[in-house]
Amino acid sequence: MLEGILTGxxxxxxxxxxxxxxxxxFVGTFIGMLxxxxxxxxxxxxxxxxxxxxxxxxxxxxxxxxxxxxFGGSTSSILIxxxxxxxTVVTAFDGYPLAQKGQAGKALALAAYASFxxxxxxxxxxxxxxxxxxxxxxxxxxxxxxxLMVLGLSAVAAFSGKGNILKALMMTVLGLMISTIGTxxxxxxxxFTFGRMDLVDxxxxxxxAMATFALAEALMSVLKPExxxxxxxxxxxxxxxxxxxxxxxxxxxxxxxxxxVLGFFVGVLPGAGATIAAFLAYGFERNLAKAKEKLKFGxxxxxxxxxxxxxxxxxxxxxxxxxxxxxxxxxxTTAIMLGALISYGIQPGPRxxxxxxxVFWSVIISMYxxxxxLLILNLPLIxxxxxxxxxxxxxxxxxILLFSxxxxxxxxxxxxDILIMVIITVLAIVLRLLDFPLAPLLLGFILGGMLEDxxxxxxxxxxxxxxxxxxxxxxxxxxxxxxxxLVAPLASGMWKKYRKKTVGYGASMQE
Amino acid sequence: xxxxxxxxxGLVFLVFSLAYGFYATDIALLPGEEFEPINARTMPYxxxxxxAALSFFFVLASWxxxxxxxxxxxxxxxxPPVIALLVVMVIYGLILxxxxxxxxxxxxxxxxxxxxxERRPKILFGVSIPFVAISWFCLTQLLDIYLAPGRxxxxxxx
Numbered sequence: 001m002l003e004g005i006l007t008g009x010x011x012x013x014x015x016x017x018x019x020x021x022x023x024x025x026f027v028g029t030f031i032g033m034l035x036x037x038x039x040x041x042x043x044x045x046x047x048x049x050x051x052x053x054x055x056x057x058x059x060x061x062x063x064x065x066x067x068x069x070x071f072g073g074s075t076s077s078i079l080i081x082x083x084x085x086x087x088t089v090v091t092a093f094d095g096y097p098l099a100q101k102g103q104a105g106k107a108l109a110l111a112a113y114a115s116f117x118x119x120x121x122x123x124x125x126x127x128x129x130x131x132x133x134x135x136x137x138x139x140x141x142x143x144x145x146x147x148l149m150v151l152g153l154s155a156v157a158a159f160s161g162k163g164n165i166l167k168a169l170m171m172t173v174l175g176l177m178i179s180t181i182g183t184x185x186x187x188x189x190x191x192f193t194f195g196r197m198d199l200v201d202x203x204x205x206x207x208x209a210m211a212t213f214a215l216a217e218a219l220m221s222v223l224k225p226e227x228x229x230x231x232x233x234x235x236x237x238x239x240x241x242x243x244x245x246x247x248x249x250x251x252x253x254x255x256x257x258x259x260x261v262l263g264f265f266v267g268v269l270p271g272a273g274a275t276i277a278a279f280l281a282y283g284f285e286r287n288l289a290k291a292k293e294k295l296k297f298g299x300x301x302x303x304x305x306x307x308x309x310x311x312x313x314x315x316x317x318x319x320x321x322x323x324x325x326x327x328x329x330x331x332x333t334t335a336i337m338l339g340a341l342i343s344y345g346i347q348p349g350p351r352x353x354x355x356x357x358x359v360f361w362s363v364i365i366s367m368y369x370x371x372x373x374l375l376i377l378n379l380p381l382i383x384x385x386x387x388x389x390x391x392x393x394x395x396x397x398x399x400i401l402l403f404s405x406x407x408x409x410x411x412x413x414x415x416x417d418i419l420i421m422v423i424i425t426v427l428a429i430v431l432r433l434l435d436f437p438l439a440p441l442l443l444g445f446i447l448g449g450m451l452e453d454x455x456x457x458x459x460x461x462x463x464x465x466x467x468x469x470x471x472x473x474x475x476x477x478x479x480x481x482x483x484x485x486l487v488a489p490l491a492s493g494m495w496k497k498y499r500k501k502t503v504g505y506g507a508s509m510q511e
Numbered sequence: 512x513x514x515x516x517x518x519x520x521g522l523v524f525l526v527f528s529l530a531y532g533f534y535a536t537d538i539a540l541l542p543g544e545e546f547e548p549i550n551a552r553t554m555p556y557x558x559x560x561x562x563a564a565l566s567f568f569f570v571l572a573s574w575x576x577x578x579x580x581x582x583x584x585x586x587x588x589x590x591p592p593v594i595a596l597l598v599v600m601v602i603y604g605l606i607l608x609x610x611x612x613x614x615x616x617x618x619x620x621x622x623x624x625x626x627x628x629e630r631r632p633k634i635l636f637g638v639s640i641p642f643v644a645i646s647w648f649c650l651t652q653l654l655d656i657y658l659a660p661g662r663x664x665x666x667x668x669x
Contacts, residue, residue, distance in 0.1 A: 052654055166565060166568060166569040166572060167569065169565050170524055170562065170565045170566060170569060173528075173558055173561050173562045173565060174524075174562070176554075176558050177528075177531055177555075177558050177559075177562065180554055180555050180558065184538075184551040186551070187540075187541050187544060187550065187551050189538060189539045189540070189541065189551050190538075190539070191535075191538050191551060191555065192531075192534060192535075192538075192555075219593050219596060219597070222589055222592050222593050222596065222627070223588045223589055223590070223593050224588055224589075225589060392629070393627065394624055394627030394628050394629040394634075395624060395627075395629065395634065395638060397596075397623070397627055398596075398619070398620055398623025398624055398626075398627060399620075399642075401596065401600065401623060402616065402619060402620060402623070405600060405603065405604075406616070406646075409607070410650070410656060413659075415604050415605070415607045415608050416604075417604075418600065418601075418603060418604030418607070419601060419604045419605075421600070422597055422600050422601050422604070425597070425600075426597065429593075433583060433585075434516060434517070434520050436520070452554045455549065455554075456549045459548040459549050460548065460549075463548075464547075464548030464549075465548075
């Protein structure tokens with residue numbers, strides 16, 4: 001392991017990679033700050049650039065963009081109450097009230113310290129957990145991988161459905177359907193190409209990611225413009241002091257520590273990710289707080305700001321565990337990184353640890369570096385970066401559209417891709433308006449091919465029978481968990497309805 | 512009886528899943544492949560069935576929760592610029608091969624800025640043209656990416 005850490009350290013501290021972390025954090029912060037554009041769009045926009053780099057630098061750049069985008073998202077949550085991504089929605093609960101009280105600087109600084117601690121603690125956990133899990137997962141067979149992918153897809157649907165698991169499951173299936181377009185990997189026959197040459201290679205993952213996230217998010221911001229009042233502009237100009245006093249630090253330190261640990265473990269779970277981690281940490285801290293402090297939550301409580309910030313950064317690092325060790329992304333953001341890694345010719349999973357140790361370790365090491373860059377460079381720069389938000393939208397939106405389109409075009413040099421992108425963007429906007437989550441679609445699309453390959457292998461090994469589902473205890477366990485993940489939300493919903501009915505009935509009987 | 516937008520979405524997805532399943536029967540199989548435990552049609556069939564079942568349940572579920580949906584207020588959204596931007600993207604895709612990267616990108620940006628409400632020529636031209644020039648330089652000179660000249664110019668020149 002020490003050897004691995006040293007390899008990672010030497011790769012991550014190469015000047016070019018340090019530069020990548022710096023650029024990644026900076027660009028990520030900027031894109032993350034733009035309301036509506038989240039980490040998935042930020043990473044999608046960077047992928048075409050990373051094609052020119054070697055894989056380690058590419059993934060380091062994207063990891064930097066990821067942290068940057070989450071940090072930038074909290075900045076816009078605090079300053080203008082417009083979360084850049086869903087993971088920082090909770091940050092706005094207490095961050096924005098603080099900014100309105102003229103303590104924007106303090107809120108930003110606290111967010112940065114909490115993110116730094118969350119990121120660092122979970123990077124240490126990752127350092128220990130990832131190699132251990134990777135060595136365990138070396139014994140996994142195709143059937144286990146198939147089961148894990150089904151679990152990942154179900155979990156993402158169960159958690160990201162905005163309360164409607166059916167919608168999310170439908171999107172997952174749609175993603176899987178899109179992944180079947182093109183040449184079948186085993187027999188080589190065309191599927192759903194309708195005789196068009198442009199579709200023989202299938203739809204590129206970059207195109208789908210750009211169209212469903214970057215393009216659709218940019219156009220949605222035009223469709224539903226958010227009005228930022230003058231008070232917000234004032235908050236952007238006068239951030240106030242960025243210093244925290246000793247008592248405040250004493251107050252929030254245990255909160256940050258608890259939330260970081262909680263965040264990491266939530267992040268490791270497939271499907272959960274930063275948003276759920278932030279909500280859980282916030283709720284947990286509110287329950288722990290004394291009655292008097294509880295009232296402060298939502299009105300500018302420092303604890304209420306520190307908890308979700310530490311948790312969402314910790315969860316971002318945690319979500320790399322299943323990606324790096326099993327090759328199964330647990331969230332939309334890591335799904336897009338998986339897509340990028342595959343297009344570099346690297347197969348994440350247990351073999352990554354053995355075949356490309358420099359990628360594996362340098363990503364982990366660059367997480368520390370990324371956290372330090374965010375703290376040392378971005379925090380003092382926030383007043384200036386937030387001024388970039390004042391770049392008029394009429395210039396910014398066409399630029400984002402152009403970056404997305406050319407990002408895809410300059411890889412394929414096929415102008416038909418642009419037309420396919422427009423069609424997918426229109427569909428994505430309609431789906432967004434109907435409240436269908438798009439992250440499950442992307443995940444389904446990326447995992448589709450692998451899912452089919454592993455199912456094929458599992459079936460071949462078990463001579464065409466379905467006994468592979470129950471033959472190995474580990475496969476069976478994973479399938480049972482999948483069933484639980486799918487049934488639990490439905491059952492709890494039904495139980496609540498039943499309770500309501502019986503309680504209502506009881507009350508009416510008493511009357 | 513009114514149909515909610517969720518029900519319409521569910522029905523559309525149901526029809527789509529069935530059509531997907533129908534076209535899956537068109538997938539060619541290699542001789543003898545139909546006896547394999549899994550072939551090129553298996554996954555599409557499974558997905559089509561899953562999609563149809565899910566959307567069917569979704570339509571049923573949204574029947575029960577009908578009336579609780581918030582109105583969408585489509586009329587309050589800024590549709591004209593979004594549609595115009597989409598049209599400009601389509602046109603960009605069509606002219607890119609003919610006019611080449613530099614000219615079509617500059618036109619795209621100018622049209623995009625104009626649609627978003629920018630009228631000052633200083634911004635329209637002062638941002639787009641230097642931006643295109645810098646990107647052209649970065650792409651061709653620094654990253655060594657070959658950008659084919661527009662077909663129209665090759666025709667006129669040759």
